[in-house]
Amino acid sequence: MTASNMPCNVPLLTDGNIIGRKRMASSTIEALFDAKTRSKLDALIARMFYSAGLPFSLARNPWFRQAFIFAANNKFSGYVPPSYSKIRTGLLVQEKTCVERMLRPIKTIWSLKGVSIVSDGWSDPQRRPLLNFMAVTEDGPMFLRAVNIEGELNSKEYIFEKMLETIDFVGAANVVQVVTDNAANCRAAGLLVEQKYPRIFWTPCVVHSLDLALKNIGAIRSEEDPEYEHCNWISEVVSDAQQIQDFILNHSMRLSMFNDFSKLKLLAIAETRFASQIVMLKRFREVQQALTLLIVSSKWSDYRAENEGKARFVREKVINGFWWDKVKYILDFTEPIYSMIRVADTDKSCLHLIYEMWDSMIEKVKVIIYRHEGKKEDEQSPFYNIVHEILQSRWLNNNTPLHCLAHSLNPKCYTQAWLAEVDGREAPHVDEEISIARNTCFRRMFGDGPELHKIKQQFGNFSSFTAGFNSFDSLEDRTYLEPKSWWAIHGSFAPELQKLALKLLGQPASSSCAERNWSTYGLMHSTTGNRLNPGHAEDLLFVHQNLRLISRKSTEYSSGPTRFWDIGGDTHEIFGGGAHFLEEAVLSLDEPELEALLDDIGALENEAARTEA
Structure with missing residues (x-):
């Protein structure tokens, strides 16, 4: 067959055609090999998560992502990851130096914006007492130091000495106030600071004051106490709710049955949380219908035989409309107090709002109590008088x-x-x-x-x-x-x-940022985790906390694959037990709102996973 007789749609096998075919075949093989390599790397990264028990939320960490992107875009022949010893020593010191350099722009405007030094005490998993200091501006909380006070008398003089060291580091001219809790030694140390530096004020944490007021109002009283008749019902309702919660949470089948009726979890609130009892009762109100459906379900009788007495108690309370009315009343008259805690329990600028908010809060409490009791303005309410005295006393100590x-x-x-x-x-x-x-x-x-x-x-x-x-x-x-x-x-x-x-x-x-800081410390420095000495632990906390501060100033923090990377985790619906999302969130008591936020993040991640698949 001559060339003129060859089909026009079949190309001649020239050298160029052969080279082109080889390139196409090679490209296809390279693409296939590349896909297999990527899959292998994905599997190894996933295996690291699974074997070390790392939280899946680490995949949102911007520096986790940057590390692999950097490695992928640079050829490191024979590269070996840093050793255990290098990460916990030399690289940690290097990173601390780097973070200190990144914090310099924030420090340069301390003289213009002013600084609040916030302090709080804590004991680490090895029961070593620590004293925490942070510098707070409208830009957020900057971790300064965690002083190991093991073997020291935690006196006002010692706390005062450490406060002075921190003030000198920040610059006395830049410091507006020192904020601590209301403990006697902290108060005394704060007053010594005022004597040394008249321009610096000691300010008690308003959130701590409000929480103490709530605890005073709901405290258990003896029958001989004149306030027993008017106030003891509050502690009784809280105790009832706690018993109902324990009855369900402490039995796997009863908990499973409850989860069938409710998308919301019962919250195992840590006693150290501000307004913990109010948070628990708020969740009870939200799951009231689920609790009712649970105790009238056909399965309820199958798992009550183990403890008929407690099962009967739970049933009587859940179907008792008067008991739920008491729950609602507690939530109603404490709502102004709880709302003020939510405003102040953040790192936001709110010092200028406290005076007016406290006055308005007391008046709102009065309106709610008087409305509930059906009293007129000129009438006396023994219950309100007790509540007012508690709130007024706390304000006099706080103002x-x-x-x-x-x-x-x-x-x-x-x-x-x-x-x-x-x-x-x-x-x-x-x-x-x-x-x-x-x-x-x-x-x-x-x-x-x-x-x-x-x-x-x-x-x-x-x-x-x-x-x-x-x-x-x-x-x-x-x-x-x-x-x-x-x-x-x-x-x-x-x-x-x-x-x-x-x-x-x-x-x-408030000193909330210092208190939330201990949750992070406990997360990194646990008895089952890194057994760091106090110096290394302080460096690690310095790097961790201040990288978060720096990260939150970036546009990537509120969008993209690293959105809100430091909020939540894999167990965000539980308080305590290693889940610290409330401590790490800006709105530290907005548990329903934050759950919705994390659900939204989860939905975006699921969508991204489907797209990748």
Whole structure:
């Protein structure tokens, strides 16, 4: 057959055609080999997770992903991963140095934004006492140090000494307040700090104060106690709920039956959690229908024979409408307290909100109790009187001049709209208590010289809407802008007061970040995990906590495959027992909202998995 007779659709076997075919075949083989290599690597990574018991949430960690992406894009012939010893020593020191360098930009603005030093004590799994210090700004909490105080007397003098070391490290001129819990030695140490540095204030943790108030209200009382008749029913209801929960959680079949009727879990709340009893009762209300369906189901009788007495008790309570009314009443009158805890139990700037919030919270509690009891404003309520006395006592122990000054610098508190919200509400500059505390702050911060006179004059102009504070925009924006934004835009007419306001309005009101920090410490430094000495453990905690702070400033934190990588884990529906999502979340008590968030993350991951498949 000649060339002219060959079918036109069959190409000639030229050298170029042969080379092309070889390339195509080679490309196909390479692609097949590459797919097998990728699958092998996936399997090895998965095996690492399974064999070491690593949480699956580690796959969202940005540095886990970066490590493999970096390795894939760079040829490392003969590369061997770092050894156990190198990771826990040399590389840890190297990483700490790197993190310290990344934190420098945050530290450079401490003088402008001000710093709150937050401290809390803890004992590690080997029962060594530790003292934790963090520097908190509106940018978030920065871990500073964890002091091993083993063999030391945890006295006010010792705590004061460690506070001074931390203040000197941060810079006394940058520190606005020292925040601790209400323990006597911490309070005494805080007052010693105030004597040493009059411009630095000791502030008790408002969340701790509110939690103590809740515990006082619901405390078990003896029958001889005059308050027994009015308050002991609260502890009885909480005890009933605990018994019901234990009866279900402590039996695998009963728990399985409950799970058939409810998508929500019964929460095993740790006693150390703020408002733990309220959180438990809130969940009980949400699963009330599931509990009812459980005890009337046909299977209930099969698993009650082991303990007829407790089964009868559970049934009587679950079907008792009056008992559920008591649960609802507890949740109703404690809701204002619980809501305030939720606001303050974060690292957000809320120091300037505390004074007004506490006043409003007490008034809201009164309205709810009086409505429930059907009483008029001028009538007496023995139960409310007890609650009011507890809340008022805690406020007197918690309130400081700094709360009053921060409240005074909130532009919104001078607007007619804000004043009209509550009958009898007064602007901060005409309230006697607030004015006395504010002037005390001014004198401590600025002495008795020209600076004091200048700051008072500037505050007078600000509070009376004169000398630069009377423009239309300035007046209108007091209602709509956030306080710090308002001062940034309209505060140039009072530069010294503006600088002070920008500092105070960016401070937290609780030591929650320091307390949550121990959950992370326990997670990394457990009796079954790394047996680190205190120095190595401190370095590891420094790196861990501050990498989280740095990560949360990136855009990738709120989107993409590493979204919210440090929140949750694989057991986010359980409190305690190694699950610390509440401690790691910004909204540390928003368990239903956070469950929804994590469910959303899970749905995105499942969708991604289906796409990959």
